[in-house]
Amino acid sequence: MDCYMLKSRRLVGIADAWSVDDADGIGEFPEAMSAAHKQMVTGLEEAMVAKLELASHSSLFSSSDDSFLPGSSSLDTSTSEEKQGLSESTTERPGNNGSSRQVPRLRVLGTAGMAGFGKAVDILDTIGCLVTTSLSTDGGFISRVKTKGCPISILAFEVANTILKGATIMQSLSEDTVTYFKQVVLPSEGVQNLISSDMGVLMRIVANDKREELKIFSQEIIRYGNRCKDPQWHNLDRYFVKLESENQPQKQLKETAIAEMQKLMDLVHRTTDLYHELHALDRFEQDYRCKLMGKGSSDRFEKDNLPGENIQIVRIELKSQRNYVKSLKKRSLWSKTLEEIVEKLVDIVHYLHFEINASFGSSDGGELSSESTEDCQRLGPAGLALHYANIIIQIYSVVSRSGYIPPNTRDALYQGLPPRVRSALPNRLRTSSVPQELNIDQIRATMDKTLKWLVPMAINTTCARGFLRFSEWAKSGTERIGRRPGQPDVIETLYHADKAKTDAYILDLVVWLHHLVSQSNRPANAKDQSTSNQD
Known part of the structure; x- marks a missing residue:
């Protein structure tokens, strides 16, 4: 029924749609409508026609108001159709059951007048929709955007x-x-x-x-x-x-x-x-x-x-x-x-x-x-934390081995040393000496005192990746929230480490590593010397 009410409401705004021509068919009721529906729609049409006549008698839309419309002109009453439209009569149209009904004919206000009336109806319809959707029961305004929300x-x-x-x-x-x-x-x-x-x-x-x-x-x-x-x-x-x-x-x-x-x-x-x-x-x-x-x-x-x-x-x-x-x-x-x-x-x-x-x-x-001075440069902001971590891990891997150390491993470690460590290394090697009574195990034990707290920070630096992503957390199958063993806090890495202090510890480890390699190669050198003396 709502669609037919809307249909009749729109017909009020366009007078030409209510022509007396039977071929038009717009003014007819559908065959499927019940008698009660027909009577209700007919009553609405007649009430709206009465309002239209009242507006025309009170000169609501005068010819002077139509001057701004394109193609507007004064009312022309010379044509026969408009003279016929000024009379109020009814036309019989048969229905499905053979009965007839009276369809009211609208009083035509003229082309310009009805154009203005149609636009006014459209404007009122728009305002009515806005007021209906924007006013709450307590008289305040409600934003439709706020109530609808943005779906995720x-x-x-x-x-x-x-x-x-x-x-x-x-x-x-x-x-x-x-x-x-x-x-x-x-x-x-x-x-x-x-x-x-x-x-x-x-x-x-x-x-x-x-x-x-x-x-x-x-x-x-x-x-x-x-x-x-x-x-x-x-x-x-x-x-x-x-x-x-x-x-x-x-x-x-x-x-x-x-x-x-x-x-x-x-x-x-x-x-x-x-x-x-x-x-x-x-x-x-x-x-x-x-x-x-x-x-x-x-x-x-x-x-x-x-x-x-x-x-x-x-x-x-x-x-x-x-x-x-x-x-x-x-x-x-x-x-x-x-x-x-x-x-x-x-x-x-x-x-x-x-x-x-x-x-x-x-x-x-x-x-x-x-x-935060130049004398206390941090490895993380300087972009050196990961590089220093790799050097420390290489030193630890060399110390953990027993026996002969390949020359390529030793050369790679030396080339990767920080510039300050590499420049200070020759002087430290000339001035430092290892007591003869220290063996390989004792040298390793001395190095382990530093490596036991330095290596975990280096490993944490290589494992630190920031926040855990949702996809990784979903695939892990755990409900635990927070950092895991493989995700240390920033303070537990080399990010905030003092560059000068870290260089000093790495230099000390490299010197001890030199003595460790020398001690590992000493038996072979002594054997070569003894064989040469016999010859």
Whole structure:
């Protein structure tokens, strides 16, 4: 019935559509309409005709108002059709049952007048739609963009990756993790010898690392916010900048952030299931396509029903898998909107900012103060951390061997030494000497005292890859959040190591390695000398 009401409403705006010509057919009611529907539509038409006549009598649309319309002119009453249109009469049109009804004929206001009236009706229709959709029950305006939201859909896995980053940072700021960090990691030999022995400097370094991780996490949320249809989530970078000047956390902020992160992680777990089931669906579809290709390329499928039955089974399994994937999409991040996820992530960023300050101190203390001078160049910012790690691992591999060391290994190690170490090595070899009573095992034991804390930091440097990606976490089959043994913290690597201190330890190891090789080759040299003396 609504479509017919709309039809009659549109006919009021276009007078020419109600011509008395029977061939037009627009003014007729469909045959399938009931008598009640016909009576209701007829009543609406008659009421709207009465309003039209009232508007024409009150000169609502005068000829002077039509001057701006293209092709407008004064009312022309010289034609016979318009003179006939000025009279009010009815025309009988038969229906299916042989009965007739009276169809009202509209009073024609003229070409220009009806054009203006039609445009006015269209404008009123548009305004009415806007008011209907923009006004709430309490009289306020509601943005249709805000209520609709921006669906996540295929971005679900990228959003899950971001949520995992936030969960990792939150886990690293837990009370147990911070306590372990302060009591075990920072007082360790590697951190104390290569980075700094000042706990205040170490705390500022860790705080800066956490803020850098939070910055990476926040930038992804800013990007999601700019994709939202709701403009209140745009330009979140300005809001996050304001957080740096706030030092007092809001009440119940921790409880709210933890509860929201738990809800988000539940969605991440369901998204993980969706990740696996989508891969399974892809395998089902490939299997189904292979079955269809086999059926089309072989004549025996037309004689034997068994392959057809196999295809039917695969088709049923494929349909079942599609339905399961569809249900997982409804329960995972796929069906959520960016607005509701960004809202939770913003609260989490707010909490993490205050938690970093509470655990490791605020950023008011500045950077590394006197440590950040040219005399204390860090390996990570200089791009040398991985290179130094490879040198240390090579030294360790040579020390672990027994017997003869190939010349190519020795030459490769020497060519890879830092310039400062290589230039200072000849002088150290001339001035240093090893007591004759030290054997190979004793030299190795001396080197192991340094390698036992230096090698783990080098290995951590080669294994450090930043945040764990969602795909890796989903394939691991574990629900553990946080850094794993193969993913150390930045402070446990050579990234913040002092270049001058690291060069000194590497130079010392290379000198001891020279004495180790000399001691390993001494028996052979002595044997050669004894044989030459006999000759």
